Amino acid sequence: MDLSTLRKTAREELKGYCRVCPVCNGRACAGEAPGMGGMGTGSAFTVNLEALARVRLVMRTLHNVKEADTGLTLFGRSLSMPILAAPLTGVVYNMGGRLTEAEFIRRMIDGAVAAGTLGCCGDGADPTMFDSGLAAITAQDGHGIPFIKPRGQEAVLALLARATQAGAAAVGMDVDGAGLAVMALKGQPVSPKTPDELRACVAATPLPFIVKGIMTPDEAEIAFAAGAAAIVVSNHGGRVLDHTPGAAEVLPGIARAVKGKGVILVDGGVRSGADVLKYLALGADAVLVGRPLVVGAFGGGAEGVAFLLKKMQAELKAAMLLTGTASVGQVSSTIVSLHP
Template structure:
């Protein structure tokens, strides 16, 4: 298996839902929601990629770092590198049925475990989206993190308890899906949450609680006040609100507000191991990968996901070596120009 065969197979199965552009920057697929593109003009998707591209690394080779430590401890889990698969649901709608929901979730969850990390599964207007993800996690003895839409609070608690019973190490809500019309049209309304609602969820669940979709320091502080265990700095891959800044632009300010108080994760436009290192230098504890692992899953199944994560692993190791970075849990901002 190689990257060319994965992309060739994925391009055929996507049937135009994703063009497998040489640079995945959201330009060609702008406005294709449903699909793999960014909402509206696609500016938020582009900003994610551009913000990371504007971060430059200092090349340093006079040092003693020869075997960088990429291991990462998150939610009590020992991961071999600070990369987690982001939750993506609605495969039939967004990927033109390139895989079934079951095939996709299995590829992500099992592929991540094979690579020494963990994957997230999604939720959607069809209850089968969540249950299919939970089934894939069950096959791996609870090795997965389900992400729930920002539903009514009692429903979130109910689904979180299912996750805990299945042995999941954590659960989350993607609060950046607060305006999804397809959820409301399906009779499953979603919306923003108050600090009190987040506290309600936290106080009635037993495993770590993640809130994904944080783009401002004050929202990050609100999550901390509510007792949330982790946040994901994310604009939903540019698919929630047009014209938002890139996640790499806002991450340093959010990390300054809550780093050390809670786990800080980030996604958006991460296309290489070097990009992973940039995000760690900007203040993240680990990153989430969405579209790159979707391509890997469609083009190669679980083995494709394993391959792609190991590709990022090799790139991250090289970037750490060439910046003099000894370990991923202590990446100095000084590696950035």
Template sequence: MDLKEIRATAREKLKGFCRVCPVCDGRACAGEVPGMGGVGTGKAFQENLRALSRYKLNLRTIHGVKEPDLSFELFGVKVSMPVFAAPITGTTYNMGGALTDEEYSLAVVEGSLLAGTLAFTGDGADPTMYGSGLKAIKKVEGKGIPIIKPRAQEEIIKRIREAEETGAIAVGVDIDGAGLLTMALKGQPVSPKTLEEVMEIVNSTRLPFILKGIMTPDEAELAVQAGAKAIVVSNHGGRTLDETPGAADVLPEIAARVKGKITILADGGVRSGVDVLKLLALGADGVLIGRPIIVAAFGGGAEGVKIYLEKIKKELREAMLLTGVARVTEVPGTIIRKEQ
């Protein structure tokens, strides 16, 4: 099995829902929500890639880096690289149903582990979707991170308790899912949270807590104040609010405000190991990848996810070698330059 075969198989299984474009940039699927696209004009999805493309790497080869160190630790768990599968559900109404949510979650969780890293699992309009991720995490003895939609307080805390029972290494809420169209269509209310509500959720568990969907420095500071251990800088793949900036454009100002106070993860438009290195240079500690993982899982199951993530790892290593970066935990901002 190789990436070409994986993509060909995925194209068949995702027919009518994802075109498996040569570059997954959101242009062909603009407005397709439910589906794989970005909401409205699709510009928020597309801007994630544009924002990353505006940064270039400075090629440097006169240095002493011979074998870059890609290893990383998240909440005490050592991984092969700071790259994780993003939380995704809705395989039936967003992806055509060739894989069930349970099959998809297991493929992503197991495939990520085969590549030496971890997967985040998601929550959705059908209550069984969250359970599918928990089953997969339980099967691998807790080596995964469930993310919950911003539901009513009692519903979130109930799901946190379920996450704790699986032995998950952390838990979180994708607060950027507050306006999800698919949740509204299925009668599952979600909403923004006050700082007090966030604090109540964070304090309800001893697990490290992650707030996904932070796009401004002030909300990053509120996450720190609430006691969260990590944030994910993300516009939810452009699926909730149209016309938002790309994650790469807001990441530097967020990092300037909270770097060192909280773990900073970033999610949006990552398509290569070069993109991973750019986000690390912009201030992220780690990176999440979404839609390409869907293609890998539909095209090759756990093995497909492993093959795709190993490609990312190889590209990241090469980019580090050619920019003089010795360790992923120490990526200087000087390796990138922004186009004028």
């Protein structure tokens, strides 16, 4: 498999819903939500890349690091890299519908597992979205993470029970999906959660609980105080609120506030292994990658997803060697500098 062929096939299969741009920065698809773009002006999508671009890696080549170790243990699972496949749904209205929801998420989960890491699945107005993701995770002996929308409490608790029964590695709630209008239009309203409601959700499952959509230190504190095992610093890919800051802008402050209280994950704008290392240096333990893996799934199936993940892993290793970083568990903040 080669990148050029994968991208060419994906461009044909995605039928213009995703242009498979040379750089996936949200400009060609600005405002296309549904679609692959960001809400409104699309600035919340593009700012994720812009914020990461302002973070520069400090190159060092006079040191004793000869090998770079990208392995880590997350939620009790040994992973080959600190890069997970992010939860994505809505194949019909976001990606053109050449694949079914079940086909798409199976490719994502299987590809992530083939690359030695975890894939996530999502939730949405159509029950087949969550059902398909859970089936794909079950087929991989629980090697995946389902995320649930911030629905009413009873609905959330029912889905948590199913995730628990499936033996998933962890379970999450993307609280940043609280403003998704399509859910309300389909008679399945979502809304913000109070700290007490979040605490009840966390208590309802023995699985490690992840709160996705954290953008401030105080809400990170609230999530961990409620018993969450992890947070995801995320603006939902710029798809729910225009003009938000990029994840790389807010991550350092969040990490300073809650480092050591639980796992810190982040998503938004990751396009290379160098981007992964930047996020780790800013305080994350691992990252989630979304839109680029859509290209892998449509362009090359599970093999395409694994190919892109392994490519990022190789880039991460190269960046680690050239910054004197021996292990992803020991990334120093001194290997990055911020430029306006």
